[in-house]
Amino acid sequence: MHRILDREGVEFQSAGVFHVVQTRRTCAIFLLDFFHTVIHLPFPALFLVILTVYFLCFCFFAIFWYWITEPCGIGLRTYRDAFYLSVETQMTIGYGVPDSFFNECWEAAVLIVIQTVIGLMLDATVIGIVFQKLANANARANTVIFSDTALLELEDGCVHLRFRVADMSWRPLSQATMQVYCVQHHRDSSQPRGIRVELAAVQLEEPDTDIHNGIIFLGLPAMVSHKIDYSSPLAPDV
Numbered sequence: 001m002h003r004i005l006d007r008e009g010v011e012f013q014s015a016g017v018f019h020v021v022q023t024r025r026t027c028a029i030f031l032l033d034f035f036h037t038v039i040h041l042p043f044p045a046l047f048l049v050i051l052t053v054y055f056l057c058f059c060f061f062a063i064f065w066y067w068i069t070e071p072c073g074i075g076l077r078t079y080r081d082a083f084y085l086s087v088e089t090q091m092t093i094g095y096g097v098p099d100s101f102f103n104e105c106w107e108a109a110v111l112i113v114i115q116t117v118i119g120l121m122l123d124a125t126v127i128g129i130v131f132q133k134l135a136n137a138n139a140r141a142n143t144v145i146f147s148d149t150a151l152l153e154l155e156d157g158c159v160h161l162r163f164r165v166a167d168m169s170w171r172p173l174s175q176a177t178m179q180v181y182c183v184q185h186h187r188d189s190s191q192p193r194g195i196r197v198e199l200a201a202v203q204l205e206e207p208d209t210d211i212h213n214g215i216i217f218l219g220l221p222a223m224v225s226h227k228i229d230y231s232s233p234l235a236p237d238v
Contacts, residue, residue: 159227
């Protein structure tokens, strides 16, 4: 049985992979949130999507450039020439037309404005996606490490589960909060594969979630402590 959250990262930490298999996935749900769906693509797939979108945009406007070549005196002989002109217009890398005023053709003026505006919107979207991809919080979370093992310590007649957490970055996180969850597997013949999974939030004594909302200072290694009492999901069955 695999762990729900992996520990395959550096220093035996998690790489952010959940061993949860989704048997039913509706593509329409991801299409409704297309921006975040694209952000979570791997870089090779993201590059391919961006390349395809730009290529289709160039091809689309090349049709209109080829359509107005005669009345506007542009002198395009093939669709390939129109494609080159579409790239030059959207990417503003120069013009190779006989008349820079397009024979005073209003169709060319409208087409230039529309393609330029759409190109700017497309550039802004791609820049936002790439920036969000590079600024993904998962990369920053890799510098927050936990103890390889947790300890059971007896204090004042009560058992405490304890482990340590620290931020390895030279600029530690501020206003960091801590929440611990307990994942338990129970044998249940009525469930698939005979296993029933229960998830419960664990009440912490340190950091105290009641006093400072569980805020911890990660500039120094911090201790996380949970008291195993009657309300704890780790309490043994009597």
